Amino acid sequence: MLNKKTVDDLTGLQGKKVLVRCDFNVPLKDGVIQNFNRIDGAVPTIKKLLDQGARVILCSHLGKPKGEPLPEMSLEPVAPALSERLGVEVKFVNDPKVTGPETRKIAEELKDGEVLLLQNTRYRVEETKYGKDESADEYAKKLASLCDGIFVNDAFGTAHRAHCSNVGVTKYTTTNVVGYLMEKEIKFLGQAVENPVRPFVAILGGAKVSDKINVINNLLDKVDTLIIGGGMAYTFAKAQGKEIGNSLCEEDKLDYALEMIKKAEAKGVKLLLPVDNLEGKEFSNDTERKVVSEIDPGWSGFDIGPKSIELFKDALKGAKTVVWNGPMGVFEFSNFAEGTLEVCRAVAELSDATTVIGGGDSVNAVKRLGFADKMTHISTGGGASLEFLEGKELPGVAAADNK
Numbered sequence: 001m002l003n004k005k006t007v008d009d010l011t012g013l014q015g016k017k018v019l020v021r022c023d024f025n026v027p028l029k030d031g032v033i034q035n036f037n038r039i040d041g042a043v044p045t046i047k048k049l050l051d052q053g054a055r056v057i058l059c060s061h062l063g064k065p066k067g068e069p070l071p072e073m074s075l076e077p078v079a080p081a082l083s084e085r086l087g088v089e090v091k092f093v094n095d096p097k098v099t100g101p102e103t104r105k106i107a108e109e110l111k112d113g114e115v116l117l118l119q120n121t122r123y124r125v126e127e128t129k130y131g132k133d134e135s136a137d138e139y140a141k142k143l144a145s146l147c148d149g150i151f152v153n154d155a156f157g158t159a160h161r162a163h164c165s166n167v168g169v170t171k172y173t174t175t176n177v178v179g180y181l182m183e184k185e186i187k188f189l190g191q192a193v194e195n196p197v198r199p200f201v202a203i204l205g206g207a208k209v210s211d212k213i214n215v216i217n218n219l220l221d222k223v224d225t226l227i228i229g230g231g232m233a234y235t236f237a238k239a240q241g242k243e244i245g246n247s248l249c250e251e252d253k254l255d256y257a258l259e260m261i262k263k264a265e266a267k268g269v270k271l272l273l274p275v276d277n278l279e280g281k282e283f284s285n286d287t288e289r290k291v292v293s294e295i296d297p298g299w300s301g302f303d304i305g306p307k308s309i310e311l312f313k314d315a316l317k318g319a320k321t322v323v324w325n326g327p328m329g330v331f332e333f334s335n336f337a338e339g340t341l342e343v344c345r346a347v348a349e350l351s352d353a354t355t356v357i358g359g360g361d362s363v364n365a366v367k368r369l370g371f372a373d374k375m376t377h378i379s380t381g382g383g384a385s386l387e388f389l390e391g392k393e394l395p396g397v398a399a400a401d402n403k
């Protein structure tokens with residue numbers, strides 16, 4: 001379990017300025033926030049600090065502005081959304097320097113129970129240079145000097161990065177703890193991989209084998225069953241000598257796929273791959289479709305077929321821990337969403353099971369299909385949850401004080 005100090009370990013916060021790193025990297029369309037998960041996730045920690053009379057200074061990145069103060073990556077839209085949820089005004093300074101004189105003045109003048117949101121930490125090029133360039137230390141120090149030596153990291157989505165605002169600052173603050181969202185994420189993901197109630201089933205899908213290679217390898221040491229669907233499955237099918245037409249395939253991962261099949265056999269892990277497919281002629285919702293066991297030349301596999309749906313549903317029966325990352329097909333097209341929908345339903349209907357969903361597209365799929373509230377935990381971090389499942393230490397977590 002998490003051996004790090006948390007917000008619950010903080011005392012004497014009255015009148016203290018606390019710096020909180022959140023992940024407010026939210027999808028925006030014409031300045032309008034499209035998904036509030038990450039904002040909702042940050043609320044409990046901020047409320048707790050405000051209840052204790054702290055003066056809260058929030059920081060986050062948004063997108064990859066690479067040191068340019070790009071207006072479309074301003075954090076400004078986050079302030080009103082947060083104000084609404086907290087019932088407290090969230091001040092915002094549109095400061096391209098992030099820690100410039102105006103920001104410092106407003107931070108200095110904060111009163112107990114007040115909140116300030118800083119501008120996008122990546123408006124400064126130093127943000128992502130921590131550990132690589134000395135200028136980054138200066139920036140980390142400036143960020144830290146806005147508060148009274150107390151730093152809370154609640155940015156799980158960014159925990160796999162070692163940047164100034166989530167890792168660098170901890171060098172210049174005296175107290176470093178994690179927030180409730182971080183604690184919750186690590187608790188559910190950690191429980192699943194370290195101490196799973198069995199049977200433990202992992203479901204991997206989506207588009208890229210290369211992104212998920214280390215996850216497959218690590219999960220094979222932990223799970224009872226590994227289900228592989230989605231675009232990833234075709235690299236495995238080709239490795240087994242099957243016809244895959246124009247389906248997604250990572251040619252340089254064919255040997256690896258065979259290695260994973262062998263590893264599963266050696267470990268006694270059930271590795272399930274699709275036994276049939278729904279193929280489409282073109283990449284569009286209304287293209288011609290066919291259920292086939294192997295893909296026809298010129299066609300592509302865009303979803304798992306009905307027999308595979310049954311096979312995967314069967315494998316999920318009685319599961320007590322499920323980790324899911326990556327959809328079973330091109331679920332964005334309703335005509336190729338069946339596999340993802342049915343697997344999602346099977347996971348949602350499990351009783352007494354811990355079900356953890358990670359990965360941007362998988363979370364979107366679960367939400368779009370209306371099963372979000374049926375899952376135990378929906379992660380706010382795609383890359384972060386994958387690296388956690390790979391068994392890597394997350395720098396954002398490692399930097400917090402040990403219990």
Ligand SMILES: Nc1ncnc2c1ncn2[C@@H]1O[C@H](COP(=O)(O)OP(=O)(O)O)[C@@H](O)[C@H]1O
Pocket residue numbers: 205206207208229230231232248301302303325326327328329330331332358359360361362363382
């Ligand atoms: N058979 C397939 N062919 C092409 N694309 C697929 C297929 N199956 C799934 N996908 C696509 O994979 C994408 C998600 O992949 P990925 O980024 O790996 O997932 P996540 O964001 O959940 O980690 C989705 O946009 C989906 O349309």
Ligand SMILES: O=C(OP(=O)(O)O)[C@H](O)COP(=O)(O)O
Pocket residue numbers: 023025063064157158161360380381382383384
């Ligand atoms: O959205 C994020 O990652 P994710 O899309 O993997 O969940 C995080 O905010 C990290 O952002 P980054 O990948 O630009 O460092």
